[in-house]
Amino acid sequence: MAEEWIYGIHAVEAALEAGEVERLWIAQERVEDGRLRGIRDIASARQIPVATESAQLLARRCHSEQHQGVLALALPRPPRDWSAFMQQLPADAFLLMLDGVTDPHNLGACLRSAEAAGVDAVLLPKDNACGITATVRKASAGAASRVPVFFLTNLARSLAQLQEQNFWVAGLAGEGQQSLYQADLRGRLVLLLGSEEKGIRRLLREHCDFLLHIPMAGRIESLNVSVAAGIALFEARRQRATPTRNSG
Numbered sequence: 001m002a003e004e005w006i007y008g009i010h011a012v013e014a015a016l017e018a019g020e021v022e023r024l025w026i027a028q029e030r031v032e033d034g035r036l037r038g039i040r041d042i043a044s045a046r047q048i049p050v051a052t053e054s055a056q057l058l059a060r061r062c063h064s065e066q067h068q069g070v071l072a073l074a075l076p077r078p079p080r081d082w083s084a085f086m087q088q089l090p091a092d093a094f095l096l097m098l099d100g101v102t103d104p105h106n107l108g109a110c111l112r113s114a115e116a117a118g119v120d121a122v123l124l125p126k127d128n129a130c131g132i133t134a135t136v137r138k139a140s141a142g143a144a145s146r147v148p149v150f151f152l153t154n155l156a157r158s159l160a161q162l163q164e165q166n167f168w169v170a171g172l173a174g175e176g177q178q179s180l181y182q183a184d185l186r187g188r189l190v191l192l193l194g195s196e197e198k199g200i201r202r203l204l205r206e207h208c209d210f211l212l213h214i215p216m217a218g219r220i221e222s223l224n225v226s227v228a229a230g231i232a233l234f235e236a237r238r239q240r241a242t243p244t245r246n247s248g
Helices: 009-017 034-045 055-062 082-087 104-116 134-139 155-164 225-239
Strands: 005-007 021-027 050-053 070-074 094-098 121-125 149-152 168-172 189-193 210-213
Touching (some): 005 009, 005 134, 009 021, 009 034, 009 134, 021 034, 021 055, 034 050, 055 070, 094 155, 094 225, 155 168, 155 189, 168 225
Parallel strands (some): 121 149, 168 189
16 A cells, blocks of 8 residues: 655644654754744654655655645554444435546635535545645645544445435536525535536536526636535535535
8 A cells, every 4th residue: 555645734744643653754944933843742642653855855754845744654544434424314414426526726725625615524426636745735624533434335325325215416517507695505405516627527417406506706617626616515504504404
């Protein structure tokens, strides 16, 4: 199994708090930095080995200049039991499903918005999509360690199982007939977005209870997937501050 690196202050802090770190390196040039001292103290308290190296060597290890003076080696990610998790979801569970998002910056931004909007879990396909990489962790500002993420073999089958448990599935698509702001996004909800280029695959569209579009002015026809996700997630969050829909 290839080594997984975590870099950037927010990403490493979140990984430490989640118990995902095996070893830690601090840049020699920034050992007196207050934020990095705090990270080093957390690691020491958890008996995680801490070493110092030049910023140049840190960049060489993780193949990025964006490490902000801190680099961690991640522990192997244990598999999550989706079936067990699904049985424990609350009555008003809110899930985000991303179909085929391959850009790590987009995925990281989606995870960041998902955490901020109070999503219970993010569902991703096992194949033909971006995994949780160091770039994703950095772009998510730590959300990749705080939001449960599940990699599912068959998204269509998972949607069918969720619908059997009274979830509504709302797909976001430019050709959707209904405006995002006219839809009822309360109660048990799966918000589904497709890939940057192809959108939601046909088989998954067939599982959507409704397809929604974001009304836009000007001549732009579509938004970046992470921007669209942020808009839809926070519209759902706004609505969900009111009483839930009748699921019967």
